[in-house]
Amino acid sequence: MDVQFLGGAGEVGRSAVLVDESLLLDYGTKTATPPQYPLGSAGGGRGVDPNAVVVSHGHLDHVGAVPALLSGEARPEIHWTPPTRELALTLARDTLKLHGNSPRCPFTGEDVRRIGEVSVEHGYGEPFEAAGYEVTFFEAGHIPGSAHVIVDDGDTRLLYTGDFHTDDQRLVSGTTARPDADVVICESTYSDVEHEDRTAIEERFAESVKTTLWEGGTVIVPAFAIGRTQELMLICEAYDVPCYVDGMGTEVTEMLRQYPEFVRNADALRRATSHARVVTGRDGQRERIVDQRAAIITTSGMLSGGPAMTYIPAIRANPTNKITLTGYQVEGTPGRSLLETGSAEIDGRVMPVSARVEQYDFSAHADRSGLLDFLESYRDAEVLVNHGDRCEAFAEELRADGYDASAPELGARVTV
Known part of the structure; x- marks a missing residue:
């Protein structure tokens, strides 16, 4: 299984991971002036042609550029939970309202309309097929509808954590899911922070x-x-x-x-x-x-x-x-x-x-203790650290603790 980091590597924003040039995990934007998009998206347009897309949750940095994938002739199926679909459409319409007549906008109203043609919704714990892989969502405890994503090609089980929280919030409960995996792509937003009670x-x-x-x-x-x-x-x-x-x-x-x-x-x-x-x-x-x-x-x-x-x-x-x-x-x-x-x-x-x-730290992400507690279940797995400002430092700390951990750079391809 080959994994390429098109965004979200060593940064927070524009998350996008491409598996075997076929399955795309997330396709987000990065809040900046002007907004930034995953690699290969020249001018914010469509830059990859996946057979299918799986979206972990409905935040702009993970789903904000998804409609741009429908701007050409390709119509990849988009897989997500029902709330994530609704949130993605809400964000897309808001982006059009703010930037629809600007080169900053990576898609058109027609691209957003096409989402209805390719959207496939799933609940937690329900395996489904996407681009030839068996994919399963598990509750991630970040926002409603957020998911850990397991991608299984029959030989390798890849866990893409998406954004997650291990503690309860008032809106959603913390994740308790620890699905078996050989490789973990783990977010690290707060890898050097301990959240206050x-x-x-x-x-x-x-x-x-x-x-x-x-x-x-x-x-x-x-x-x-x-x-x-x-x-x-x-x-x-x-x-x-x-x-x-x-x-x-x-x-x-x-x-x-x-x-x-x-x-x-x-x-x-x-x-x-x-x-x-x-x-x-x-x-x-x-x-x-x-x-x-x-x-x-x-x-x-x-x-x-x-x-x-x-x-x-x-x-x-x-x-x-x-x-x-x-x-x-x-x-x-x-x-x-x-x-x-x-x-x-x-x-x-x-x-x-x-x-x-x-x-105030009302974060919906796991802190350092939460990340380490989560990863304790994956000591025998390969860990690829992403979605953070200090990915390499956290990977180094994990290696010192006995993990097979690394922090791929933006654009890097990794064979797992």
């Missing part, structure tokens, strides 16, 4: 927000639309924090409620949805809300688009206000700049921010 983080976040509201301030809570927005809604309901929800996260929440079997507690999600007030953006609603004492959960999580672009300029000058970043900030994004410099580029202008800025 989740309850302690939640309590600190809720207390901080309530304090700011009591002082008369507004709290902007930038959040990824998929997974993070719903997690924060659940936290706000649990701690009785009044909140608004704005952006794509509202649409995603309603969609996820249609798949109760893919969330940890469907009743809790229903209560959280009732607790939050939805922002429609009509009739100057955002301008009115920003003058109230309110917590506003809004996209984008890295301040690179979405309604956050309206809220941040409006609240930035008042030190009573607060911005609580709740997720990983990719290098080169306004969110990362805000953390490092106290200013952020919004709509082409660098704006100093006097509002207080805090960051």
